[in-house]
Amino acid sequence: METILITGGCGYIGSHTALHFLKYTDKKIIIIDNLSSGFLENFNYLDKKYPNRLILEKIDLSDLVALEALFKKQKFDALLHFAAALSVEESMHMPLWYYQNNTINTTNIFKLCLKYGVEKFIFSSTAAVYGEPKNLDNGITEDTNLMPINPYGASKMMSERILIDGLMDIQNKIGLKLGILRYFNVAGASMDNQNLTKNDGLGQRSKNATHLIKVALECATKKREKMAIFGTNYPTKDGTCIRDYIHIDDLASAHLCVYDYLDSIENREFEIFNVGYGCGHSVKEVIENIKLITKKDFCVELKPPRLGDPAKLIGNVEKIFKKTKWKPKFNDLETIIKSAYEWECYLS
Ligand SMILES: NC(=O)c1ccc[n+]([C@@H]2O[C@H](COP(=O)([O-])OP(=O)(O)OC[C@H]3O[C@@H](n4cnc5c(N)ncnc54)[C@H](O)[C@@H]3O)[C@@H](O)[C@H]2O)c1
Numbered sequence: 404m405e406t407i408l409i410t411g412g413c414g415y416i417g418s419h420t421a422l423h424f425l426k427y428t429d430k431k432i433i434i435i436d437n438l439s440s441g442f443l444e445n446f447n448y449l450d451k452k453y454p455n456r457l458i459l460e461k462i463d464l465s466d467l468v469a470l471e472a473l474f475k476k477q478k479f480d481a482l483l484h485f486a487a488a489l490s491v492e493e494s495m496h497m498p499l500w501y502y503q504n505n506t507i508n509t510t511n512i513f514k515l516c517l518k519y520g521v522e523k524f525i526f527s528s529t530a531a532v533y534g535e536p537k538n539l540d541n542g543i544t545e546d547t548n549l550m551p552i553n554p555y556g557a558s559k560m561m562s563e564r565i566l567i568d569g570l571m572d573i574q575n576k577i578g579l580k581l582g583i584l585r586y587f588n589v590a591g592a593s594m595d596n597q598n599l600t601k602n603d604g605l606g607q608r609s610k611n612a613t614h615l616i617k618v619a620l621e622c623a624t625k626k627r628e629k630m631a632i633f634g635t636n637y638p639t640k641d642g643t644c645i646r647d648y649i650h651i652d653d654l655a656s657a658h659l660c661v662y663d664y665l666d667s668i669e670n671r672e673f674e675i676f677n678v679g680y681g682c683g684h685s686v687k688e689v690i691e692n693i694k695l696i697t698k699k700d701f702c703v704e705l706k707p708p709r710l711g712d713p714a715k716l717i718g719n720v721e722k723i724f725k726k727t728k729w730k731p732k733f734n735d736l737e738t739i740i741k742s743a744y745e746w747e748c749y750l751s
Contacts, residue, residue: 406431408479408521410464410512411486412457413441415607416527416586416654418449419593420483422605423655425453426595432457433477435464436486442608449605464508474519481523482516483658484509490613491531491553495710498554505558510565517569517577523665525582525658528563530647530679531556532585535713542647542719545585545675553711563675570672580665580672586654587647587679587718590616591739592746594652594732599749606746607651615686616648616740619693620747622701629701632686634708637715643686645715647679650733650742654678660727674726679718680734689736696740 407424411417412434418441421432434446434457446459462469464486487505488494494501509526516524533543534550551557563583570581592606612618621627635642657678664674684692694700723729733739 404429404431405480406433406477407481407483408433408435409483409485410435411441411484411527412436413438413443413445413459414485416589416651417441417483417485418445418605419651420485420655420658421449421457422452422593422595423652423659425449425456427659430480433473433479434459435462435470435473437461437463440488440610444608445605448603464504464512467511470512470515474515479516479519479521481525481662482512482521483525484512485527487527487559489529489555491555491711492613492709494553494555494558501554501558502561505555506561506565509562510569513566513569517573517579520577521579523580523582523662524566525584525661525665526562526566528559528583528585529556530585530587530677530716530718532560532563533716542681542717543677544719545677545722552713567673580668581674582661582665583673583675584657584661585675585677585718587649587677587716588614589651589654590614590648591650591652591733591742594742596742596746599745604746604749606743606750608750615646615689616693616743617747619690619701620697620740620743623693623697623699623744624747624751626751629704631704631706632690633706633712635705637708639685639714641685641687644712645683645685645717647681647683647717648689648736648739649679650731650739653731653733656731657723657727657729660723660729664727676723676727677718677720678723679720680731681718681720683715683717684736692736693740693744696737697744
């Protein structure tokens with residue numbers, strides 16, 4: 404039976420992806436997480452649903468001694484590397500922390516993967532590596548220039564570069580295959596959630612949410628008094644930023660498709676994939692839809708644009724469709740909002 408290592412598996416995307424792998428494969432999973440932004444509840448939910456299939460190692464990725472001890476003890480067939488800090492705004496104020504937690508820790512764990520013969524490495528990157536690409540009629544492709552405009556995006560761009568150069572460096576003597584997934588905006592909750600009861604479901608928990616849909620739903624469920632739209636004069640149809648929102652379950656399934664793709668390729672060492680739906684919604688449009696779907700009104704303030712926020716990010720996702728068997732099932736803003744709302748009500 405294959406064993407995979409998932410860093411950040413107690414977080415939002417890592418836990419949903421772990422659920423997908425538990426459900427559709429027989430792999431054993433070891434999660435590394437320091438619970439800085441992750442939740443033990445996510446691990447407990449997975450463990451209860453799939454007993455004896457996963458283990459949590461509460462390790463900080465900067466603890467090289469503990470990490471190496473784990474690699475010595477256990478052979479891993481693959482690493483899915485989600486652990487990172489990910490607030491654009493925070494990264495503008497704490498850039499060095501982002502380079503430390505995202506770039507340096509990625510470098511260190513990648514070196515361990517090479518040393519201990521891990522065969523596949525799937526890296527969580529982000530559309531923030533593109534910065535603000537201009538005049539792209541067909542959306543942002545994987546070949547679009549990388550020009551991040553905030554330290555978060557830069558920390559991920561540098562990580563990508565280090566992973567790719569690292570493979571070149573060893574001329575792939577180990578045979579490691581690398582998949583880099585550049586996610587667009589992720590939202591929603593597990594479509595497996597049914598009759599949510601205490602500790603029985605998966606969705607986005609947050610200690611300090613910054614994602615638009617999550618924040619707006621926290622307002623709709625009265626966890627927050629108000630929210631803000633940052634910037635209303637962007638060169639977009641209604642002046643607010645446009646993003647490509649993808650349902651969390653479709654993102655989770657993309658990881659397994661890329662995993663299988665990496666298994667199937669013989670003459671490629673790495674592949675980069677955008678993961679989104681290739682269509683965009685503005686901030687105003689998302690908030691209006693949330694008010695409509697939840698039938699709740701809440702206060703929305705108009706504020707100046709935030710540093711480092713690009714006007715429009717829409718992915719061109721032809722490559723992942725062409726090369727892998729990925730078939731998204733929930734490509735619809737209403738489904739995303741409804742699943743997230745149900746989850747948010749449960750958290751109330
Ligand atoms: N959420 C999005 O919309 C989005 C978009 C693009 C890319 N991403 C990327 O996806 C990945 C996962 O994001 P998420 O939304 O699940 O975030 P999250 O904060 O829910 O999960 C990150 C997890 O990593 C853990 N972690 C962080 N630093 C760690 C460290 N030093 N040692 C051990 N564990 C550590 C946290 O405790 C948490 O469980 C990140 O790499 C992020 O950059 C997310």
